[in-house]
Amino acid sequence: MAVEGFSPRMVGFLCNWCSYAGADMAGTSRMGYPPNIRIIRVPCSGRVDPLLIIKAFQQGADGVLIAGCHPGDCHYVEGNYYARRRLAVFRSLLEYLGIDSRRLRVEWVSAAEGKRFSNVITSFTDDLVELGPRSEVEVGA
Amino acid sequence: MGNNDPFIPYLATVRSVVDLTPDVKLFTVDFNDPAVQESFTYRPGQFAFVSVFGMGEVPFGITSVARRNEGLQFAVRRVGTVTNALHEVREGDTVGVRGPFGNSFPLEDYEGKNIFIIGGGIGMAPLRPVINTVLDRRDSYGDLLIINGARTPQDLVFAPEFDVWAQSPRTKVELTVDRGDDNWTGRVALIPDVVRDIKPSSENVIAITCGPPIMIHFTLQALKELGFADRQIVTTLESNMKCGLGKCARCNVGDKYVCKDGPVFDFEQISQLFEEA
Amino acid sequence: MTQVISKSDLMVWLGRLSESHRLIAPVDEAGVTLFQKVSKVEDIALDFTNTVLSPKEWFFPATETLFSVEKKDGGIELVPNEDVEESVIFGVRPCDALGIALLDKPFLNEPADALYGRHRDKTTLIGLSCSEARPECFCTSMGTAPNDPANVDVLLTEVADGYIVDAVTDKGKAIVPQDLLKESDVTAPPPPSMETVPVEGIEEAMSQSFDDPYWERLADRCLHCKLCAYVCPICYCFDVRDYNDKGKVQRVRSWESCQSSGFTTIAGGYDRRAGKGPHLRQRFGHKLLYFPREFGSAACTGCGRCVKVCPVNVDIREVIADVQDLGGTSGQQ
C-alpha cells in the first residue's frame, strides 16, 4: 500500500571490510542511490546482534539492511556464515511477530561492488515505499 | 524540590569544569534560581543527585564546603553512562541537582580531637570538605593527618591542594600509590600498610575513611590492630540508590537507609546495622 | 436499616461513573483477571475472587513519567507529570485496600512523593467484601478482614439480590447514587473464615533467625524472579532512568524488585548483598522486620497472591511459621 510522499527510514549495518567499502565505492564513483539510509559501520555482519535489528525497528526504522562480505570472503573467515544462519532464523521470527520479512534485507556486497550497493539501496527503498510506513510506532506507549 | 516534588531537581549551571585526573573532573555549579543559590546549604558528608537530562542522575558526595562560597562542587569519576555524560558537560551547560541528602560527619563532636583522614581514589571527594572544615577552624581540632592513596600518581585527585593542606599548622599529608612512575619519589604501598607504617596513636583521635570497599575492609583491620575502637572509625557508605528519600527501598541496610540515616556511620553502628541486613 | 443497590442498578451506577471518571475495574482477559480501565461496564468481571495484579499499579504504575524536560526561552524547564485523571477503582478487596493504606506510609512520608499523592487524591476506592476466601488467603492474620471497610471509600457487600452500600468516607459519600439506593433490613452474611498465620511476635523471630542457615536453604529453590514483588499490593521498590526519545526527554520510574541481580551493586561491581540467601532474606526482612520497625506494621496484607503465583512455592505463610519455629531447630526443606 503505497502512501503518497512516503520516504522510508532505513538503517544499514555494513561490514567494515566489504560492504562499507562498497558504499564508499558507490559514493566516490558518484553512483546515486536514495538518501534514506543511515549507515552504521560494524566490524562484521556476524557482529549484528538481532537486538540491534529489533531496536532499530522500535526506534522507528521502516527497514533494516545488513550487508557483509560474500560467503567465503569474510575478513574473519567465517563471521558471515554465522550471520547467515542467525538472520535466517531471526527474519522468520520477525515475520511471525508480524513484521514483514521484506523489511529486513540481507545482502553480500564486496568492496568492489559500488554499483551493486547502489542497486541494493535503490531496490530496498523501492520495496519499502511499496510496503508503506510501519504502523506508527509509539515509543514506550 | 521545585513544585514540592522531591523528584524534580533544581536547575543549575556549570560554572567550571577542571580535570583532576585522567578520569576525574571537578564540576562547580551555581543554581539558576537565585533564591535556591542563596538558601542551599549543606554539611560535610552530605550528598546530592546530579542529573544530566536524558542520561540520568547519580548521587555524589558534595566535595565543597558550603560556607567557603566556592560554589557547589562534585568530583566525578568516569565509570558509567551518567558519569560519562557528565564528562561531556561544558561550562555554561545546564544540569540538575537534588539534595542535599543524608546525615553528615559530626565535626562538632570531634572538636579537640586529632583527625585522621584516610582516602582512597575518588573516595577523597567526600573527605575534602572535612579537611577544609578542619583547616578553616584549625584551632578547634588537634593534629590532622591525611593519607591519600590512588592507583597511580596521576590518579591522586586533589593533588594541587596537597601543598596547601601540608603547609597548614599541625597537618601532615602522606601520599601513596599502587604503582609509581618515573617522577614518583613517594610511597608505593597499599593504604592499610601505610597506616601500619605510620602507626598513628589511637588516643583522642577520629579516623575518617572513604574508598573502595576492599580498601575500607583492610584499612579497618589495620586501624583495629593499632587499637582504634569501632566508634573511632567513621566512613561514608556507598550504595546503589534511586531517590535519596527512603522510598525506592534500594539502599536499606536492615531498617536503616544509607540515603536518610547515612551515608556517614561509624563502625560500631555499621556492625550493628549488618547484624540484620 | 441498610442501604442496598440492586445488581442491575449497580451497573447503572458504574455506567455513570465511567462517564464522569476514569473507571478501573476487574476485567477478564486471556484467562486472567486484571484491573483495567473500562469503557463498557459489561466488561467488568463481577465473579472474581481477586485479580492477578493488585490495584497498586493505579497509584504506583509499573511505568510512569516523573517529569519531562522541555525547552523554554532558550533554556529548559522541568515539567512534572500532572496527567492524573479523576478515577474510581471498583472491586477493591479489603486486603488490597490495606495494601494501598500501607503504600501511603513510604510514599506519603515526608517529603511526600508528589505523583503518588496526586494519584491518591484523585482516586476513589469502591471496595467489595469477599464472599469467599481462597485457600491462600490470610488477611485476618494481617489486621484486616474480608468485610473490612477501613481503607476504602465505599464498601459493597453482596447480598441475595444486590449489594449493601456502605459509604465510609466523604469521598465515598460524594459518589454514592442516592437515587439508586433502597432501604432494606437485609443483613450482611458472615465473612468467610480462613487459615490463621502466626504473625504475633514475628519481628522478634525474624531478628533472632537472621543468621540462620534457613535462608540459604529456602533460597535454594527460589528463582529470584520478580513475580512475588510485582503481584504484591505493597512491594514498592523502583528504578529511575532517563529517556531521550527523538528529543523528547523524560525521567521515568518503573517497578523493580529486591530480587533482581545487581539490585545493590555499586559502580565498580561490588554487591554487599551478593548470594541467594541474603537476597531472598531481604524480601522477608523488609516485610516482616524493617517495614514494621519503620512504619509500625508488617508489609503484608495476607492477600496470598505471592503464594499463588510463586513458581516454586515459596510460601510466606510457611516462612512465617518456620521463622517462628526457628528457636531450637533450624534448616528447612
Added chain:
Amino acid sequence: MKLGPELVQQIRDKARELLTSEAVDCVIGYGRATDGVTARPLFVYEPEKVNDLIFDETCTHNLVGYLVNRKGKKTGIVVKPCDSRAINVLLNEGQISRDDVSIIGVVCDGVVETGWNRVGEAKQARCQYCHQHTPVVYDFLIGEPREESPPSAEDYAAVAEMEAKSPEEREAFWAEQFDRCCRCYACRQVCPGCYCTECFVDKLDPMWVGIRIAPEENRIWHTIRAYHLAGRCSGCNECERVCPVNIPLSLLNRKLAKDVEGLFGFQAGLDDKEMQPLGAFDKDEKLGIGE
C-alpha cells in the same frame, strides 16, 4: 503420570544411597507443596530426609536450571525426559560437568496441568507433542524404557495456525500478549537455558531494552528472549507455566524449534555432542539469506 509406590521408593532409595555414600551432597527432586496437592522443588541434603521426595503427575518443574547454581558441587537430580534434554544443552555449552551430576531419570508419560492448589485432569499441551518418554541422559533409570512414538505432522499445529494468519493479525495478537507482560522475568529465571550472568535486558549502562514496562520494550524482551533460545530450548515449557498473565510463550519457542528443525534438522538436547545450529554453519547451505 502416576508412578507406583515402588518406583517412588526407588527414587528415595537412590537418593539415600547417593547421599549416604557422599557421592553427592545434595539431591534435587520434588517434594509436596504447601497446597498439599502439587509438587515443588526439593533440595535434600540429609539421607534421613529422602522420604520427603515424591514423584507424580504434578511434578512439572524442570529442575535442571538449579545445576548451574551448583557448579562444581556434586549433585543428584531427578529428571523427566524433557528435563534431561536440558542437561544435554548445559553439558554441550560447558555449563555443567557430567562428573558432578548423578542423574535419576524417570520414565514419563506426561504431566498434568497444575496451578496453585489445582491439579487438572488433562495432560499439559507440551506432553501431547512430546515424543520422549525415556530420559536421553541418566545414570539411574526409574521405570521401564518405553518405545518412543514417531513425530507427527500435528506436533507444530499451533505454530502453523499462527503462521497462517495475516501479518496484521499476528502483529495485533502479539501486541495484545506483550501488553500484559509485567516483566517479572519469571520466564527467564525458570529457564535452564537462561543462565547468563548478566541478561541483555539487565544491561542498563547503556540501556538496550530499557526499564519501561511498556508494549514496545516488552516486545523486544520477548523477541530476543525467544531468539536466544533458538536451537537451545528443550521444550519443558516452564516459562509458559510460570507466566502470571498467560502469555503463550510456547508459541514463540515452538516456532523457533520448528524453524531450527526445518532448516537444520536439529532438536535441542537430544545429545550433548552436536553443536547447536546457531553456533555452527555449513559453508554451502542455502537459507534464502543474501541469495
